[in-house]
Amino acid sequence: MKISYIACAGLLALPFSSLSAIQPDTGPVEAVYQSQMANLREDGRMAAAFAHISEGHEANLQDLVTLTEVPAPPFAEEARAAVFADMMRATGFGEVTIDEVGNVIARRAGAAASHSVMMVAHLDTVFPAGTDVTVRIEGNRYTAPGIGDNTRGAVMLLQIASAIAAADIRTQGDIVLVGNVGEEGLGDLRGVRHLFLEQVNRPDVFIAIDGGDDARLVTSAVGSTRFRVTFNGPGGHSWGDFGDANPHHASARAITRFVNAARPITQDGPRSSYNIGRTGGGTSVNSIPFESWFEVDMRSGNPAKLAALEAVFQQAMVDGLEAENAVRGDGELLTVDIEAIGSRPAGEGDPMSPLTQRARALLEADGIMPVLVASSTDSNVPISLGIPAITISRCGTSARAHSLDEYWEDDGSVPACTMRGLALLVAEAELVEN
Ligand SMILES: [Zn+2]
Known part of the structure; x- marks a missing residue:
């Protein structure tokens, strides 16, 4: 659920699913994070990953169509989860399993197993069984229920997984990628709640992909x-x-x-x-x-x-x-x-956390002024527990979320935006020295 959309739980027609409130000014990003992100982007492995994302863009669009056309009504995400799990396995990223509630979990062990960084995108849509989810393509516009919110987020996760595998990116901490169930409406965040139920599976850092505005970073939970x-x-x-x-x-x-x-x-x-x-x-x-x-x-x-x-x-x-x-x-x-x-639990995140500063630095380096907002997304769960969490854009242009004429546009910014998501993930997991 959410740009002041009042939550993927559907109030306003904005990209995020919950009523958003702009957070007060937080001061500039500290120089240490700016240089850290600049250095990361100059790493040869990251350059290789970016090349892979750009080259794989057309194939990823095909994945978007394929996955959108597999219905994922609330509380009935199994069919889409199965297809998504196969796609995730095909990336070569890591071991893929499906947990008790239906979350698809892909793990890639870190060199030091020092900590774990989780990135998620919800698989469920708000649309009931029987909804026509056939994708209509006109130029760069892809129209179908659920295509932006959040099927685009799910295929962004595939893109990132594939790039990590192709560029053989190794990190100190574990990376866990999850296509989760139950974000929308009465799903009440049940997929992510489950991931945080048992201490042993709790990540140390959490990044959700959900939301249609590249500049917006959800750092607090409505x-x-x-x-x-x-x-x-x-x-x-x-x-x-x-x-x-x-x-x-x-x-x-x-x-x-x-x-x-x-x-x-x-x-x-x-x-x-x-x-x-x-x-x-x-x-x-x-x-x-x-x-x-x-x-x-x-x-x-x-x-x-x-x-x-x-x-x-x-x-x-x-x-x-x-x-x-x-x-x-x-x-x-x-x-x-x-x-x-x-x-849905509430919480106020720290706008100056390393996670948020890194996300801000990545946007600013691309000439985008970050806007920190409070919204209702899967990040509500970790934010309420005091675990660093942020919700970032699914990239491209999303519109009419939660309506039958929902569409997503391939606006030319997708590879660069996806690269920012990958860089944030790798920075948090800590790239091993070459
Ligand atoms: Zn959503």
Whole structure:
């Protein structure tokens, strides 16, 4: 999920899937990182890798078409994962396995096994089974659901794997490349969550490819908490049973209490938001409904803000229920069910971490001014755990993500952009001396 797109979980039509907030100015990149990145790019092995990426560009476009045409609906990524795993094996990068939840994991051991650097691209799309995913090609424009977000990210991972193998790039740390499941919507980052469940598999550095603007670096995680609330009662006739507790009235009391208490929390400090997105229930205008439901979404890049919003939300639901029950006649009491339907952890990354400074230095060397943003991506998981993480561009021009007329354009910048992703990965894993 995400350029202020409100998260590959789909709010705005921007390249990143979550509401983004520009981080404050962070000062210039330190000279040490600028020279480190310049030196890396001058290394002969990196030059060979770049040549390989440029020469393989046409074949990579074919991979993009092939992989896009293998459907990957939420919670049903197996078919695409199998094809992706075969493509990854064919690069000669390293050992390829598929884990319990369906993540495709390719490992290349480092010379020192000193640390591990993971780069991921999500395999899932937002589109349900049965969606026509045939790719239409017109000039440099490739149109198909899911082609940009994030099939292009997945084939960028293949390009990088292939270049590392072809140029025989060796690093001190392990490199782990993952085509992961469950990034979008109700997938709730389940693929990457799984990778971080067991300490033994946790990388020391994490790079996600997802997002359609080369200048944007996601360094902070917009977290979200979502609930579905249902007030239940016996229901009845609007005239005959008047005075019985009414679930819609309880909803109204609860929502009013919530928005009144939540608004002040959002008025200062780190950006935060709340929204009642859907409501429903009831059978007719002259019936007391037997249920009233609504769904709420709360977001912030700051964990304390998110916790504060959730606290006033929980209290408001209880108070709304009690207020409606208190004024009823002699009918049954209403009850309330509060179901968690989504949770993405929040966190603020360090804009001056070595990882972020290296990514910034690479962009600046190519004449692109980096923009640091907070968004909702697979990096939410490591950022919330305090592990250095960043989400970078999938390269090329992406548009209309999460819509049936989504397209991606081969705008001429792809090899150079892909090379920046490779250089960032190799710098973090530490190239062995020749
Ligand atoms: Zn995405």
